[in-house]
Amino acid sequence: MEHDDAGADHSRRHFLKQVGGIAVGAIALGACSDEQNTNLGTAATATASPLPSRYRFIPLIPGSGAPGLPGNFELSPLVMLNNSGMLLLYGVTGERYGLYAFDLDFGSEQPAPREPARTILLTGTELADGRRIDSIDTVDLNDHGSIALVLGTDGEISTDRLALMGPGVYLSRERTAFEPLVRFGDPLPDSEGRFGGVFGDLTLHNEDNLLLSAMYAARDQERLTPADTVFSGLFHLPSARLDGARGLVNSTTLLRGTKRSISGFGLVDMAESGEYAAQVFASRPDEALGALMRNEADPSAASYVIGSSVRAARGTINLFGAGAVPNRPAGEVYFGPRVTSDGRRAMVEHYADGQAVLYLGDVVVARTGTTSPLGNPIRGLSAPVTGPDGLLFFLLTLESGFEICVTNGKDTATILASGQQVGDRRIVTATLGYHSDQADREARLAFYAEFDDGSNAVVVGVPS
Amino acid sequence: MAQLKKTRLGTSDIPGDICGQGLALFPKIGTLRAGVSAGQKPVKLIDVNPSVWVASLEFSFTNTVKTGICGPGYGVRFDLEGETDATQGKFKVSDDSAAAGFFVGHAVEPKLKINFRAFGKELAKASVGKEIDLIELLIDIIRQLLADSTDDGKVEKGEKTDQGGVKVGLWGMYDQGFGKLASAGKMTVTPSYDFPVDIASKLGWLGPLLKSLRKVGAKLTFGPGLSVMVPVTIRLNGVQHGETRYAPLSFANGEYTGQAQPPEPRTHAVSAQLVHEPGFDIGLYLFVSLKAGKWFKVGNQTPKLPLLQIMGIAKYVTAGPYYNCLQNDEGAQQVGTTGCGAAAALDDIEVVLDPQPFEA
Numbered sequence: 037m038e039h040d041d042a043g044a045d046h047s048r049r050h051f052l053k054q055v056g057g058i059a060v061g062a063i064a065l066g067a068c069s070d071e072q073n074t075n076l077g078t079a080a081t082a083t084a085s086p087l088p089s090r091y092r093f094i095p096l097i098p099g100s101g102a103p104g105l106p107g108n109f110e111l112s113p114l115v116m117l118n119n120s121g122m123l124l125l126y127g128v129t130g131e132r133y134g135l136y137a138f139d140l141d142f143g144s145e146q147p148a149p150r151e152p153a154r155t156i157l158l159t160g161t162e163l164a165d166g167r168r169i170d171s172i173d174t175v176d177l178n179d180h181g182s183i184a185l186v187l188g189t190d191g192e193i194s195t196d197r198l199a200l201m202g203p204g205v206y207l208s209r210e211r212t213a214f215e216p217l218v219r220f221g222d223p224l225p226d227s228e229g230r231f232g233g234v235f236g237d238l239t240l241h242n243e244d245n246l247l248l249s250a251m252y253a254a255r256d257q258e259r260l261t262p263a264d265t266v267f268s269g270l271f272h273l274p275s276a277r278l279d280g281a282r283g284l285v286n287s288t289t290l291l292r293g294t295k296r297s298i299s300g301f302g303l304v305d306m307a308e309s310g311e312y313a314a315q316v317f318a319s320r321p322d323e324a325l326g327a328l329m330r331n332e333a334d335p336s337a338a339s340y341v342i343g344s345s346v347r348a349a350r351g352t353i354n355l356f357g358a359g360a361v362p363n364r365p366a367g368e369v370y371f372g373p374r375v376t377s378d379g380r381r382a383m384v385e386h387y388a389d390g391q392a393v394l395y396l397g398d399v400v401v402a403r404t405g406t407t408s409p410l411g412n413p414i415r416g417l418s419a420p421v422t423g424p425d426g427l428l429f430f431l432l433t434l435e436s437g438f439e440i441c442v443t444n445g446k447d448t449a450t451i452l453a454s455g456q457q458v459g460d461r462r463i464v465t466a467t468l469g470y471h472s473d474q475a476d477r478e479a480r481l482a483f484y485a486e487f488d489d490g491s492n493a494v495v496v497g498v499p500s
Numbered sequence: 501m502a503q504l505k506k507t508r509l510g511t512s513d514i515p516g517d518i519c520g521q522g523l524a525l526f527p528k529i530g531t532l533r534a535g536v537s538a539g540q541k542p543v544k545l546i547d548v549n550p551s552v553w554v555a556s557l558e559f560s561f562t563n564t565v566k567t568g569i570c571g572p573g574y575g576v577r578f579d580l581e582g583e584t585d586a587t588q589g590k591f592k593v594s595d596d597s598a599a600a601g602f603f604v605g606h607a608v609e610p611k612l613k614i615n616f617r618a619f620g621k622e623l624a625k626a627s628v629g630k631e632i633d634l635i636e637l638l639i640d641i642i643r644q645l646l647a648d649s650t651d652d653g654k655v656e657k658g659e660k661t662d663q664g665g666v667k668v669g670l671w672g673m674y675d676q677g678f679g680k681l682a683s684a685g686k687m688t689v690t691p692s693y694d695f696p697v698d699i700a701s702k703l704g705w706l707g708p709l710l711k712s713l714r715k716v717g718a719k720l721t722f723g724p725g726l727s728v729m730v731p732v733t734i735r736l737n738g739v740q741h742g743e744t745r746y747a748p749l750s751f752a753n754g755e756y757t758g759q760a761q762p763p764e765p766r767t768h769a770v771s772a773q774l775v776h777e778p779g780f781d782i783g784l785y786l787f788v789s790l791k792a793g794k795w796f797k798v799g800n801q802t803p804k805l806p807l808l809q810i811m812g813i814a815k816y817v818t819a820g821p822y823y824n825c826l827q828n829d830e831g832a833q834q835v836g837t838t839g840c841g842a843a844a845a846l847d848d849i850e851v852v853l854d855p856q857p858f859e860a
Contacts, residue, residue, distance in 0.1 A: 114717035114793045126717050133714055173719050176794075234721060234787070237794065251787075266785070268801075300787065302797040317799060325803045337800055372794040419795045470717070470793040 084446035085425035088479050088499035091451040094147055095459040095485070097125070097138060099492035104152025105136060113467035115494050117474055117482035119179040123149075124156070125494065126175065133172055134158040135183070140496070142480065147496055156183060157214065163189070163206070164213045173203065176240040177473060183208045184217075184240040184276065203235050205248060207276050218248070218278055225271070225281035229254025232266065237303045237372075239312075239472070244276040247312055247346065249301035268300045270314055272346040284346060285314075285353050292355065296320050296338060303372035305422075305472050306346070313343040313356065313373040313381045338366070341373040341383050356381045357395060367393070371419035374472055378426035380445070384417050392417050396428050401443040408432050408439050409450040418469030424477045431468040440468055440481075440497075451497065458495060461487035466495070501585050504741050506594075507770045509826040510577030510835040523574055523776075523824045523838060574598065574732055576826075577835060578681055580739065580772060582756075589746030591739055591756040596681040598734050681736060685751030688733040718792035721799075737823065738773040740766055740840075741830075747773070764840070771827035771840045 099111045106129040114126035121140040126133070135156035138149040159169045171188035185206045204219035220233045229252050236249035248271045269286035287298045302315030320336035327334040341356040357369065367385030374382040380397035387393070394402040394417050404414050416433035423429055423442070429451075432439045437454030455462055465486035468474060475481050481497035511523060578596035582589060680687040700706055700722050713720055736756060738747030746758030789799025828836025 110715065112716050128715050171714065171719075175717075234723065236789075237791070237797070299801045300789075300799060302789075302799065303791065303794050305794070315797060317801070321803055328802050334800065334802075339798075370796045370798055372796065470795045472794045 084444035085427060087427070087442055087444055087447055087449050088451070090500045091497050092500050093452055093456075093458045093463075093495050093497045095461070095487075095493035096140070096147060096482075096496045097123070097149070097494035102153060103149070104138075104154065109136075111484060111492055111494065113470040113484040114175070115467075115474060115482050115484050116175070116177055116471050117476055117480065117496075118177050118181070119477045120181065121476075122177065122181050123482055123494065123496075124175070124177055124183070125153075126172065129158075132159050135172060135175065135185075137181075142478070142498065147498060156208070157185070157187075163187075163216075165216050167204075167216075174235070174238055176238055176471075178240050178242050178244065180210045180242060180244075182210050182240060182244055182276075183214075184238050184246055185214070186235045186238060203233060205235055205238065205246075205250075207240075207244065207246070209244060209276070217246070217273065217276055218250070222278070224252055224254060224283070225273075225278050226283060227254055236268075236301055239304050239306045240276070241306055241308055243274075245306070245310070245346070246273040246276045247271070247304050247306045247314075248273060249304055249314065251300075268298070270301055270304070274346075283350060284344070284348075285342070285351055289351060289353070291316075291318055291340060291342070294318065294338070294340070294355070296336060298342075299324075299337075302339065302369075305372065305374045307375040307377060307379060309379060310346040311343065311375050311379050312346060313341055313375045313383070315369050315371075315373055316340050316342050339369045341369050341381060343373075343375070343381055357383050357385055371469075372472060374420050374422045374428075376422045376426045376428060377424055380426065382420045382422065382428050384419060394420060394430055396420075396443060396445045399445045401428065401445065401448055402430065402432060402441070408434065409441060409448055410439055410453060412437075412439065418467075419472075421469055421472060421474045421481070423475040423479045427475075427479060429468060429475055429481060431466060437464070438466055440466060440483075442479075458485070458487070461489055461491065463495070464488050501583050502741070504580065504582040504584055504589075504591065504739075504770065505831040506579050506581040507828050507830050508577070508579055508833050508835050509770070509772050509828055511575040511826070511838055512577060513835050523576075523774075574734065574776060576681075576687075576734060576774065580770065582739070582741075584741045584744060584746065585760075586744070587760050589739055589741060589744070589758050589760065591736075591746075591749070591758075592754065593682040593736065593756070596687070597678045598681065598687040681734070683754060685756070686733055686735045713790075713792075716792060718790065720788075720790050722786070722788035732776050734774055734776045736772060737775040740764065740771045740773075740827075742769055766827055766840050768827040768836055768840075769830040771825055773840075774824045774826065775821045776824070777821050 097105075097111075100107075100109065102109075105127075108129055110128045111125065112127045116124040117140075118124075121142055123138040123140055125136045125138070127136070128134075136153040137156050138153050139151065141148055141150045157169065157172060159171060162168050167189035169187055169189060172185060173188055174186035175183065177183045186203055187206050188203045205217045206214040207217050208214045218231055218235070220231060222231045224230060232251035232253055234251040236251075238246060238248045240246050249268065250271060251266060251268050253266050267286045267288065270284045271281055272284055273281040285298070287300060289298045290296075291298065296318035297320075298316045298318050300317040302317060304312060304314045306312040317337065317339050319334050319338065323336035324334040327336075342353045343356055344353045356373070357367070365387055367387040369383055370386055371384040376382060376396070382394070382396045384392055384394050390404075392404045393400055402408075402414060402417055404416060406414055408414050412432075412434045414432050415435060418431035418433075421429040426444060428443050428445070430441055430443070432441060434454075439450040439454075440452040441448055441450050443449075452458075452463070452466070454464055454466070457463075463485050466483055467485070468481065468483045470484070474483055479499050481495075483495055483497075484492065485495040486492045576596070576598040579594045580591055581594070582591035584590075700710065700720050706720070710720060736749055736751075738745060738749060738758060738761075739756070740746070740763060743763050745761040745763050747761050749756040749758040751757075785802045787799065787801035789797060791797035791799075824838065825840035826836065826838055827840045
């Protein structure tokens with residue numbers, strides 16, 4: 037049911053009053069012009085893609101009772117959508133966690149699942165390699181329906197089952213069975229050493245190109261010691277194969293201009309072009325050690341975003357945001373950075389004074405303490421979601437409720453706000469930004485939502 | 501020309517016995533015979549409380565590291581035979597093995613405080629802390645890794661020791677080699693280990709918290725990385741047969757040759773002097789992170805804790821060379837004794853049971 041259904045009632049009128057205007061048949065975007073952005077201290081881009089003019093939102097997958105999902109299935113905020121209409125959901129059923137997929141039909145007037153949900157993976161079940169799935173830690177999918185995961189396997193420690201233990205990275209190529217790509221203890225692809233027991237984030241793109249962060253142990257050539265040293269690293273696996281993979285950058289790499297070196301990697305994102313962005317944690321080793329001895333938090337600890345191309349020479353990185361930009365204050369990057377389809381990095385920076393700012397390239401598109409496109413004070417920001425043609429979607433947290441916005445770096449508009457009627461209920465909570473793959477090339481959105489009657493659903497937003 | 505019958509010399513008839521009957525790699529630290537020294541210190545890994553998130557997150561994690569050590573030591577065993585006269589001795593070594601390593605105990609006591617609210621809901625809340633014997637948890641993992649990496653490396657689990665208020669499971673690691681004293685004139689063994697392991701999911705008392713995080717696709721990771729290296733090179737430096745000592749020994753074509761020297765006091769007919777040059781480094785680092793989907797991740801990793809300093813033994817760790825002596829009755833088929841009269845003084849060890857307070 038669309039939010040602008042003919043049955044609109046008091047709730048709708050309330051929403052009309054709130055947003056200040058609505059077009060028949062679809063929400064009109066509450067826009068914030070580039071002049072407003074300039075007021076936020078931004079520089080507008082000259083070649084911005086047009087914003088979608090209207091959206092309609094449909095509660096497509098109910099939190100309970102959806103065909104193919106277990107009866108006691110509980111939805112989570114982890115919802116993904118690819119460019120082929122595949123909707124991937126993570127949730128829990130009793131003591132078991134699972135991934136389920138719907139193939140959506142956007143061709144008809146009303147988007148709908150083509151068939152009941154497919155079970156992709158369940159904890160407690162056995163993989164083709166004989167390991168039992170203990171946890172689903174990280175997940176990403178591409179347009180061909182391939183799914184890459186970090187899985188914890190066989191949590192019980194015992195000597196006879198030790199070979200089965202530890203986490204691993206698995207891939208299902210275009211809906212085939214999951215195969216192990218990299219496991220705890222596997223040899224490194226391009227140097228002497230082995231992967232450790234900690235895999236971080238990953239991102240999978242078409243042609244199954246995989247970007248993966250992981251800890252590993254290897255010989256430190258500079259120290260020339262006979263013992264291994266532990267590093268964190270970012271690895272590119274073309275065609276998702278370990279042979280041919282290579283390390284892109286690792287911990288100990290100095291971040292130029294910061295006097296800090298990378299100590300670990302956070303969330304990663306990659307565009308089809310091979311341009312990537314990675315959240316990194318960094319510190320000044322001497323200060324970190326001193327703080328450690330005094331039992332104090334490391335005062336030099338900071339988080340940044342680095343980026344480059346997977347085809348660039350090893351160790352070639354650029355620093356984005358967080359003090360790397362002249363005349364821009366140094367903040368912390370807690371949220372997953374994104375790379376837009378036109379190669380810009382999008383990130384949220386948090387500052388010591390409590391402010392948070394969402395940047396698209398060098399452009400400020402939202403800032404806490406200012407007002408939303410609908411005129412509401414902004415209290416918080418979500419991680420962004422990239423769309424087609426350089427569009428960026430994000431969620432603003434307000435004093436009460438939220439707004440979901442879209443920006444092209446020049447103009448910003450609200451496409452959904454709390455209190456709005458979606459189907460026959462008012463939406464009260466939405467979780468856009470929980471994953472980077474929540475918008476497709478048609479600028480359709482998919483996200484978890486809760487309603488005023490206590491129910492929940494996966495909501496799909498379609499430009500109209 | 502006198503025959504030196506094949507005689508077994510060594511620290512133990514059990515290959516790889518490095519502590520109970522072993523020799524101290526660093527005489528001033530001592531071996532297992534010195535008991536266990538202990539130190540402890542708290543480590544604050546992370547304390548973040550960003551206030552302007554879509555979610556609110558209060559996340560602190562403090563770890564107390566307790567550690568004790570025995571060793572490092574080495575053990576060796578070989579058969580010696582040869583011919584000697586008034587001016588020269590020629591010797592051959594066979595069936596030789598050497599092992600080196602140390603035993604150490606660690607315990608950590610993580611205190612975790614987490615209050616994770618998002619989208620108007622409390623997603624996870626906990627304030628917990630409990631001592632974990634890391635080694636109890638990691639012992640099988642380490643054993644497996646070492647078994648994979650070397651043919652002979654392994655990890656042995658020892659008895660629990662209560663010393664200085666710290667009760668920890670001991671673990672040890674060593675590297676063992678065979679045949680090199682006979683074929684190459686020296687043996688180098690390098691026990692080393694450095695591997696990060698996430699242990700959060702292995703702790704039952706974290707179960708409810710992890711479950712609430714898993715429900716929303718979030719994950720808490722923390723664990724230790726242990727870094728250990730004990731390279732040691734062992735050589736046969738001299739042999740005494742009866743009333744003649746042959747030293748220094750040179751090695752060529754599988755044979756040791758030494759010139760006759762005045763004897764030193766011995767209680768057995770055959771003795772051998774060994775020399776070793778050790779290196780030693782040990783570190784422990786900790787990491788922790790909390791992430792939710794591709795929404796956010798916060799975390800930290802400490803630099804390596806200089807455990808040699810924390811345990812108050814860094815100043816005793818020097819590269820040597822250090823000398824030890826083995827002796828036995830000629831023709832014996834089981835190992836004899838370590839220490840050779842006056843040379844036994846070299847084996848005296850300084851017991852470090854009360855490490856100096858750690859200073860940054």
